[in-house]
Amino acid sequence: MLKKPHYIALGFVGLLTLIILSLPQHTASQLKLAIGGLFLPLFGLSKSSQQLARETGNALVPRSELIRQNDLLRQSNQVYRLQAMQLDAALRENNHLRQLLAWRQSGPQSGWNLKLARVVGQDPANWWHTIQIDLGSRDGMQTNLAVVVPEGFVGRISTVGLTTSQVVLIGNANCKVAVVAGTDKAGEHGVITGGASPMDNSLVTLSFLSSSSNLKPGQIVKTSGGKRFDAWRHYHRANRGERASGGNRLRRSAR
Amino acid sequence: MNLLNSILILLTALVGVYLESSYGGARHLFGAQIDLIPPLIVYAALRSSIVTMAILAVVGGLCFDSLSLNPLGITICRLCRTSQ
Numbered sequence: 001m002l003k004k005p006h007y008i009a010l011g012f013v014g015l016l017t018l019i020i021l022s023l024p025q026h027t028a029s030q031l032k033l034a035i036g037g038l039f040l041p042l043f044g045l046s047k048s049s050q051q052l053a054r055e056t057g058n059a060l061v062p063r064s065e066l067i068r069q070n071d072l073l074r075q076s077n078q079v080y081r082l083q084a085m086q087l088d089a090a091l092r093e094n095n096h097l098r099q100l101l102a103w104r105q106s107g108p109q110s111g112w113n114l115k116l117a118r119v120v121g122q123d124p125a126n127w128w129h130t131i132q133i134d135l136g137s138r139d140g141m142q143t144n145l146a147v148v149v150p151e152g153f154v155g156r157i158s159t160v161g162l163t164t165s166q167v168v169l170i171g172n173a174n175c176k177v178a179v180v181a182g183t184d185k186a187g188e189h190g191v192i193t194g195g196a197s198p199m200d201n202s203l204v205t206l207s208f209l210s211s212s213s214n215l216k217p218g219q220i221v222k223t224s225g226g227k228r229f230d231a232w233r234h235y236h237r238a239n240r241g242e243r244a245s246g247g248n249r250l251r252r253s254a255r
Numbered sequence: 256m257n258l259l260n261s262i263l264i265l266l267t268a269l270v271g272v273y274l275e276s277s278y279g280g281a282r283h284l285f286g287a288q289i290d291l292i293p294p295l296i297v298y299a300a301l302r303s304s305i306v307t308m309a310i311l312a313v314v315g316g317l318c319f320d321s322l323s324l325n326p327l328g329i330t331i332c333r334l335c336r337t338s339q
Contacts, residue, residue, distance in 0.1 A: 009309040013335050016313060020328030028327045035321035042273045121322060124275035126287045128324040132276070158324070166324070174324065 033161045040163060043120050047134065114148075115139060120164065129169040129194065131155075136163040153177070153223060170194070171204050180224040181206065181215055188213040189224055261307040264299050268292055268315040276322045292319060292330075293337045300338045308338050 023031065121132035135141050137160050145157045147167050155169040168175040171194040180187035190209045206221065271291035282288045292315045299308045316331035323330075 005305050009305045010335065010339070013309050013312055013331060017316075017328050017331045017335075020317075020331070021326060023327070032321045032327050035317050038269065038318065039273050039276070039322065042270075043277070046277055121276035122279055122282070122288075123323045124272060124288060124290070124319055125323045125325055130324050132322070168324065172324070 029159060033159065036161060036164070043132075043134070043164065047118075047120065115141075117147075117165075129172040130158070131167050131169065132164050133167055134164060136161045136165055138162055141165045178224045179206065179221050181209075181213075181221045182219050187224075188215060192221070257304070260303060261310070264295065264303060264307060264311055265314055268295055268311055269318055271295060272315065272318045272322060275319075292316075292334060296334050296338045312338060 020028070020031075115135055117133035117135045119131050120134045123130040133147075141157055141160045143157055143160055146153055147155045147157060153170070155167045155172070155175055157165050158168040158174065159166040170177060170192065173194045175194065177192045179190055179192050181190060182188055188209055190206045190213075192204045192206055194204055206215075209215070275288055275291060279288075296308065296311055296315065299311050312331055312334040316328065316334050319325070319330045320327045
């Protein structure tokens with residue numbers, strides 16, 4: 001049985017919890033950032049120790065290996081230069097054709113201001129798919145900025161601290177992406193959300209499809225080019241489909 | 256000694272939450288992240304005072320939620336339930 005001090009402590013903690021849970025959203029997020037600031041020295045320590053380990057590893061690599069890698073890099077560099085020249089020519093031609101068509105140049109595709117970030121942490125809870133990156137408000141980060149990798153769109157920034165930001169990944173219930181399944185012209189529009197399978201992080205749910213949609217396994221799913229995610233192409237393949245209960249809403253699992 | 260023990264428990268909680276966030280070895284090995292705070296709060300409940308346990312629940316819960324997408328304070332409830 002619990003003693004009186006236990007009840008007092010439990011009541012105190014419960015009251016404190018209620019107060020914290022009832023805080024306004026903005027205050028709670030500010031408090032979160034302030035508490036998260038406690039971990040900044042640890043994140044910095046981790047970053048510097050990784051750098052030290054990398055420098056130590058570099059010092060231990062034999063000279064012959066470095067020369068071999070240098071030759072490989074030179075060769076690939078020449079190939080990439082040629083490809084860049086071809087792409088520049090294609091870009092100039094594209095811009096010229098756009099000018100001829102009087103195409104609007106103000107979209108995000110006209111010039112991406114990309115910044116490289118390093119992942120410094122993951123969500124400690126198992127049911128959210130978020131990561132922490134080492135860019136914050138001092139680097140110009142803002143909420144809802146898109147986060148991409150060379151393969152495509154991976155998530156959006158949800159919380160911005162001074163030196164770190166939290167990224168909500170695709171697959172999280174809080175990250176919804178408008179997509180088109182199938183070809184561009186005859187594609188089915190829908191919204192990708194997380195939670196297709198709690199055991200498999202690689203699955204997402206494609207919902208808000210029309211009742212007449214005819215999706216088949218193997219069809220390509222890509223971002224539809226809405227305001228926020230314009231031109232961020234992320235390809236999925238429809239994996240399996242099943243009709244969900246209720247109205248004209250279909251659910252599809254895509255990998 | 257008691258105060259030192261309490262401080263060490265709180266520091267362990269802080270480092271535990273940081274390790275859960277930064278190192279994904281257990282996540283890759285077992286498919287899920289192992290939570291280090293519940294065992295710590297059980298230890299605190301058995302070997303320390305009720306005040307230390309309550310502070311650990313609050314501090315550990317807030318630290319955990321600050322690095323997660325959880326609503327701030329929700330983990331305190333879970334840790335309190337564990338400690339009972």
